Amino acid sequence: MLNKDQKRGLTIALRIMEENIRYIEQVFNNDDYNGILYDTKCNMDEGVKREIFKRTLLIKNRIKALSERFDLEKELRDPIKEIFGKMVTL
Numbered sequence: 001m002l003n004k005d006q007k008r009g010l011t012i013a014l015r016i017m018e019e020n021i022r023y024i025e026q027v028f029n030n031d032d033y034n035g036i037l038y039d040t041k042c043n044m045d046e047g048v049k050r051e052i053f054k055r056t057l058l059i060k061n062r063i064k065a066l067s068e069r070f071d072l073e074k075e076l077r078d079p080i081k082e083i084f085g086k087m088v089t090l
Contacts, residue, residue: 011072014063021056028053062086 002010028049033040044052066072 007070007072010066010070012067014072015075017059021059024052026055041056 027040027042028044031042058079
């Protein structure tokens with residue numbers, strides 16, 4: 001099994017992967033963003049989108065399996081802290 005430091009390192013790495021997958025899913029689900037100073041448009045072929053979704057699902061399943069196998073701790077995040085943190089830079 002893993003020692004405390006190894007578990008922490010694995011947890012951090014897998015959380016970063018999960019955050020990146022969430023961002024990809026968010027971009028695909030929202031497609032476009034029309035902002036004030038920038039716009040975002042996802043001009044990706046539907047076949048490519050489907051393939052990426054399949055891969056993200058596979059990655060999420062592997063993250064879940066590793067989390068269960070090594071009994072990794074799930075972090076509870078309060079979005080209000082992140083919101084206030086971002087407001088400081090405005």
